[in-house]
Amino acid sequence: MFTSKETFKKRFLDKFERVYGKSFEDSTIQEQYATLGMLVREYASQDWIHTNERYRAESQKQVYYFSIEFLLGRLLGTNLMNLGIRDVCEAGLKELGISLSQIEEQEIDAGLGNGGLGRLAACFLDSLASMDYPGHGCGIRYKHGLFEQKIVNGYQVELPEQWLRNGNVWEVRKAGLAVEVKFGGHVEVSNSNGKMNFHHVNAETVSAVPHDMPVIGYENETVNTLRLWSAEPSPYRPDRDVMKYKQETEAISEFLYPDDTNVEGKILRLKQQYFLVSAGMQSILNSYLKTGQDIHDFHNHVAIHINDTHPVLAIPEFMRLLIDERNLSWEEAWHITTNTISYTNHTTLSEALEQWPISIFQNLLPRIFMVVEEINERFCMKLWKQYPNQWERIENMAIIAHDMVKMAHLAIVGSHSVNGVAQIHTDILKKREMKLFYEFYPEKFNNKTNGITHRRWLMKANPQLTDIINDRIGTEWIREPKQLEQLEKYACDPNFQDAVYEVKQVNKHHLAEKIRQHTGIVIDEQSIFDVQVKRLHAYKRQLLNILHIMHLYNRLSYEPNFTITPRTFIFGAKASPGYYYAKKIIKLINTLAEKVNNDPRTKDYLKVVFLENYSVSLAEEIIPATNVSEQISTASKEASGTGNMKFMMNGAITIGTMDGANVEIHELVGDDNMFTFGLSAQEVLAYQQRGGYNSFEYYHHDKRIHQVLEQLMNGFFSVTDSEFEHIYDSLLIQNDEYYVLRDFASYSDAQMKLSKMYENRSKWSQMSIMNIAKSGVFSSDRTIREYAENIWGVTSSAYVR
The missing domain is CATH 3.40.50.2000 (Glycogen Phosphorylase B;)
Structure with missing residues (x-):
């Protein structure tokens, strides 16, 4: 397509004039960026189409990576590099008086993630495509990211992150593939021919509309897909205030990590998580059924990975789809589900392990709660057989306990693989945080040290x-x-x-x-x-x-x-x-x-x-x-x-x-x-288990520590003496939880x-x-190869071809 800089210049100018209907001399740098982005996406579209056709023709096993975050960064430079056309584009633009580096600066980082969890997911997508693995991402198309940070008088101030204010040249909206997601209402149960039937009635229905973005492999003609779901009003909207319904619906994909310090925020977070997995699982199942393959072989053709606990509702949602909509028995559905889904844990902090109050969960997701209850009952029965009369152990391992639904427990029980992300992390999971589960399911646990592209x-x-x-x-x-x-x-x-x-x-x-x-x-x-x-x-x-x-x-x-x-x-x-x-x-x-x-x-x-x-x-x-x-x-x-x-x-x-x-x-x-x-980790764990740490000892016996802590409070800084009192108290009064002074x-x-x-x-x-x-061992290529071979059972299409 871009065989020379002359070809590129012609295509670029033609594209600009068709899109904007004016002379290039009147263009803005933002319009130049958008034109180049659209041109690059179109350049990749043939490979995108051919990649999907190849996967279908070869009936390759597909991987779908579910993550609440995908921290992509700017895509223009990466896409130009991976397509092998950066030099010709840069030369052509230069002759038009345009600096490619300045155009790249116009791209706003996609507001789809926040930290390491989301950046890992982005690196994994890059490696999947670059290594010719049939692997795709599934996330939410947030209108606003976490926030835009400004520092005013030294304080953080949060402003809305408007990453979509100029649109997103990389996405393709596919309204024809929208699916419906249901919240609230109640479940009616009927019995026909000895089989129980479940009907979700009076639910609030939301339309999940996919926006697909190409994930371009490095110089290999492979283009995978990141599918992002946007919440929109459904044609089957409830019979109530239309504006309120529209507002509540669009709030689902409005912000990354809405404030969950209140009940409304918690409900919205849970809505987001179910919205993601319900839309994604329906879409995957629909695509699979179009191939005409037996539903009982689903797990031999599809692998689904959940990145931390946010997408763990994929487990009960898949059970619902198989039982309620495909008429499978519980045992058949459970076999398929547990052999399809795998789970990565990303924390050793027990307070970071998600759990939801039953009062919120059951009201918002009545049918899903019924499925989780059944999973819990069956799991606890297994535990009882293995550990008779060990009530405390069963209580500590239950998925539902103390009026809470424990998402990490559900993830372990409903998946065939549980991995940590560094060797020491996995060891801690096995020996401490998930010790009881490791003793019960030793074959599920494994390590996959993270990587970067x-x-x-x-x-x-x-x-x-x-x-x-x-x-x-x-x-x-x-x-x-x-x-x-x-x-x-x-x-x-x-x-x-x-x-x-x-x-x-x-x-x-x-x-x-x-x-x-x-x-x-x-x-x-x-x-x-x-x-x-x-x-x-x-x-x-x-x-x-x-x-x-x-x-x-x-x-x-x-x-x-x-x-x-x-x-x-x-x-x-x-x-x-x-x-x-x-x-x-x-x-x-x-x-x-x-x-x-x-x-x-x-x-x-x-x-x-x-x-x-x-x-x-x-x-x-x-x-x-x-x-x-x-x-x-x-x-x-x-x-x-x-x-x-x-x-x-x-x-x-x-x-x-x-x-x-x-x-x-x-x-x-x-x-x-x-x-x-x-x-060391062992010393920290020993302090936590047996006590013995006293931060005041370091304050009193180390003059350096005493001096800097006093400076937090004694007017050393040109702020009020109470400005940093909370930090001071955390180190001394609250005994320095993270051993800073030690x-x-x-x-x-x-x-x-x-x-x-x-x-x-x-x-x-x-x-x-x-x-x-x-550093090469820390490439995400190595990590993805380990996932592919040891967890997902997928083959690089480079070998298939």
Whole structure:
């Protein structure tokens, strides 16, 4: 289609004039972006059609990945790269006086996700397509993402995230494939020929309309589908206030993660979850039935994966569809369901395991509640046979107990595979959080360490580093990222060290310019760029980082002979709107930045920067410029992490606890190429089980800790003394739940070691290269291959062809 830049220019200009009906000379840059996006989508459409035709013709087993989030980032650059047409498009646009990089800046990050859960799902879709696996995503088309973050006087302010204000050039609305989803009402039961029949009556019906987006594989002509569902009024609307019905219906797909601190918010969250799975399961079942294949063989042709507990209602919904609409027996339906569905757990925090009050669940989803009750009854009967008279064990394992429906329990019981996302995480699930279930279902549990797509996080985000890697080891690593290990032999090569160092400095210059333009802060490009960007949560311990910066500031201010290698500490994070504590930490970061950055005694050595509205596209600029990757969560609390992998792949050195995938990074790079500190997971668990931790001991016996904690309250900052009282109390009065003070000394020592190491440029470059060389195992290609072979039982169509 684009055989030359001349062909491209003609198609581009023709497309623009047809769409906008005016001369190209009168175009805006937003119109130029939309034109290019539509042209690229159309370019991929033939492969999209052929991919689906090929899957049907070859009767390949399909994978459907259900996730409440898909944090895609910008798609234009990735799609151009994967289609292999970036160079010709860039050259053609240049002759038209257009900068491709400026056009790419016009794309707004899709507001379909928030953190690691959603970014993992996006990486998985990329790997599925790039490795020729027949795998598709299923999510919700939120009109607004989490929120757009603004920092005003140091405080987080939330504004609606208007990612669809200019439309979405990548989606195709398919109203003809809409399905109906029902809420409320009640169930009437009848009996005919000895079989019970269930009729959901007086329900509120919502129309689920699919919007399909192409997921383009890397230079392989495979294009899979991300299907996003939008809630719209149904033609079968209830006989009541039309405007209220429309408003309530559209609210289902209005916002990612609506506030669930009140009953109305909880109902809306549960509505979202059922809406996603009901629409998705109906669509999948309809597609399958069109093939004419036997319903009893469904699980041999379809694999459905639920990403955390949000889509777990896929289990009872599939049972409902098979029993109520396909007339299967309970036993037949259960066999198909449990052999179709697999589940990934993403947390070790018991408070993060979803559960719903029966009072909400039963009223909103009466038929689904009946199915869950039956699943629970049958499961508890099995438990009774295995563990007679062990009432407490059965109570702790029940799906419904204490007036709550426990979603993680339902996920385990109703799936054939349960996986953690890092080896230490899976071990904790087996030994602690899900110990009883592991004892009952040992064959279900397995580990699949997370991964990231190297195509976005190295090739797209860091093209100059990609070029020097290609110059040294060729391009085979792009298909087999583990071949990055070949770089290990160049780790001590001065020429390659210099090349890696220079790329890092160029990336640091670009980020420093962005920071200057957006914040007015001028930073030393020769300083250590020390970065902690991720969702803001107490267990991720941004607070530990802040307290250490305060300590460095105190030493620089009051010890005349103390100096450090200049450091720039960069933060980026959103705090959930209702998470008061996390929002106070954002205020603390910005208050500290104001003090540190304007102090003539310290400004040449220390800078603190908070970049507002952290996103995938911002991460693509930050990560390649980073020297030090802060992965400092309380050991045992982070399931895996994927930011740690992205930084590693771009040559940053990790300072971290032995938590999540940090453990596996450490196994690969060793003590010589990573800085570790702090309590082990076993020590944290021991404290939690047996007690014995007293944060006041560290406050009283460590002068550094005493000083920085007092500074939170004594007027050290130009705020009221009560501004950070909540943080102060969390560390002392509430006994420091995440062991910030316990790990402070160890963290400070590791930071001092790190600072001295950075002064040896050759050694630091060697460490950087070793991290890049060992990062290939963390490609999501490896993760997806393990899922495909060990859980889903699907084959790459590259082998079929």
